[in-house]
Amino acid sequence: MKDLKRCVEYHGHKCMGLLMGYRAAKYALKILKEQTAKDEEIVSIVENSSCFVDAVSVITGCTFGKGNLIFKDYGKMALSLISRKNGKGIRVYLRSENLKRDKKDIELMNRVLAGKASKKEISIFNEMKKNREKEFMKIKDEELFKVYDFKGEIPPKAKIYNSVKCDKCKELVMETRIKDVKGKKICTSCLNG
Numbered sequence: 190m191k192d193l194k195r196c197v198e199y200h201g202h203k204c205m206g207l208l209m210g211y212r213a214a215k216y217a218l219k220i221l222k223e224q225t226a227k228d229e230e231i232v233s234i235v236e237n238s239s240c241f242v243d244a245v246s247v248i249t250g251c252t253f254g255k256g257n258l259i260f261k262d263y264g265k266m267a268l269s270l271i272s273r274k275n276g277k278g279i280r281v282y283l284r285s286e287n288l289k290r291d292k293k294d295i296e297l298m299n300r301v302l303a304g305k306a307s308k309k310e311i312s313i314f315n316e317m318k319k320n321r322e323k324e325f326m327k328i329k330d331e332e333l334f335k336v337y338d339f340k341g342e343i344p345p346k347a348k349i350y351n352s353v354k355c356d357k358c359k360e361l362v363m364e365t366r367i368k369d370v371k372g373k374k375i376c377t378s379c380l381n382g
């Protein structure tokens with residue numbers, strides 16, 4: 190569980206979203222028989238931009254900086270992992286319908302988040318949260334996830350682009366992010382004001 194500790198350190202706190210990302214990333218790596226990427230040997234496609242993603246980054250080694258972490262705004266707790274070595278890819282989807290919380294629990298959470306809970310309620314809430322996380326970590330991979338073959342295109346490797354000077358702000362910009370406006374080269378941030 191050393192790697193879980195690394196996720197918590199990176200993310201800043203322990204939460205359910207982080208644990209979900211951790212479980213998804215560990216399981217996907219296991220199925221693909223892959224290791225944490227040092228370079229771009231694997232690609233991750235995440236379908237949400239929540240706490241989930243931070244654990245995926247730590248466990249898979251896929252980051253925005255390396256260009257092998259791709260975000261699709263689908264709002265789903267799912268991760269696709271693709272190996273560049275053999276072109277194999279899978280998608281794991283977390284079946285959160287199996288993680289229903291009871292009404293009382295949700296009511297209490299809303300009170301805590303709204304700052305309306307008493308000290309005692311807060312400690313009860315924290316205890317429940319800990320238990321929920323503990324229980325979550327015990328669920329078997331096969332029960333927690335649906336596994337699919339990855340069907341999309343393998344995203345191309347990160348490229349290095351030339352830099353071009355913007356005629357307005359005079360800053361250097363990646364050549365793919367500059368537009369020709371009436372014969373002048375203008376960057377996206379200048380275009381957006």
Ligand SMILES: [Zn+2]
Nearest residue numbers: 204206207240
């Ligand atoms: Zn979090």
Ligand SMILES: [Zn+2]
Nearest residue numbers: 355358376379
């Ligand atoms: Zn500019």
